[in-house]
Amino acid sequence: MDILVLIGRILFAAIFLSSAVGHLTQTKMMAGYASSKGVPAAGPATFGSGLLLLAGGLSVLLGIWADLGALLLVIFLVPTAVLMHGFWKEKDPQTRQLEMINFQKDIALAGAALALFALIAHTGTDLGLTVTGPLFDID
Template structure:
């Protein structure tokens, strides 16, 4: 089971680490898009969200307080879904559909991250292939 969980962590974290690189290296360009979606203080928000992605992704990947890392990803995903992919505000059908897909993706990933949080906080120390045990104790 240890190896399966580790492979899952790699696959899960890869998405967030790739996004972190974009947020942190193309902050102004991404902030321009965020601003067009109504995000206040778009440059600091983009940079801050890049840090959440980086810290959360590395934490889950390396197994360093992976429960906290999963929580950081939830903190990124839920506001992103609500602010950046507000499909209910779209009037054009194709744009509405695209934003709905992105909203649902972010919410599904947030659900998976919440499950990881519970999983690591409950059984994290017994999983193996982690550098630390959990920060939270749900056992």
Template sequence: MDILVFIGRILFAVLFLSSGVNHLTQTKAMAGYVSSRVPVAVPAAPTVLGSGILLLAGALSILLGIWADLGALLVVVFLIPTALLMHPFWKEPEAETRQLEMIMFFKDIALAGAALMLIAFFSYAGHELGLTITGPLFDIN
């Protein structure tokens, strides 16, 4: 089972690792996108940099098994606001754009659900789970 969980952690984390790197290396372009999507005045560049750090920290935590439950929580903290602020499909007048934003919204929500399950899984398995550097930070048994 340990190897299956490890492979799952790799597959789950790779999306957030690549996204975090993009946030940090293409900050200007991503800040422009944030500014175009979020109607309220948010400091786009610091938000993109902060979310990039959040993504990298969460993904590396899950991947390496260092307080992986905390890493999964960081991913949830990124995904829920992103789904609500960046992909409000209900506001889109065009059917094609609305469909694309709906897919992105529910992808983020589904990934947040998976990350919440990871929090519970890591907390429940605790130190019994192999191929991790530390046990969980949280004890929610």
């Protein structure tokens, strides 16, 4: 099971780490998009979310308090779904559909991150193939 969870962590973390690179290297462009969606302080929010993605993604990938890393990703994903992909605000059917897909993707990834959090926090040091054990303990 350890190797399957490791492969899952690698595959799961990849999307967040690549997104972190975009947030941190293209902050101005991404902040412009966030601003158009009504995100307050879009520049600092974009940079901060990039750091959140980087910390959460690396934590899950490397298995350094991976349970905490999974929670950091949830903290990114849920507000992003609501603030950036408010499909209910869109009038154009195509735009509405695209935003709904992105909203559902973010919510599904948040659910997966919560499941990963629970798995790691419950399994503890028995999981293996991590640098540290979990920060949280769920019995």
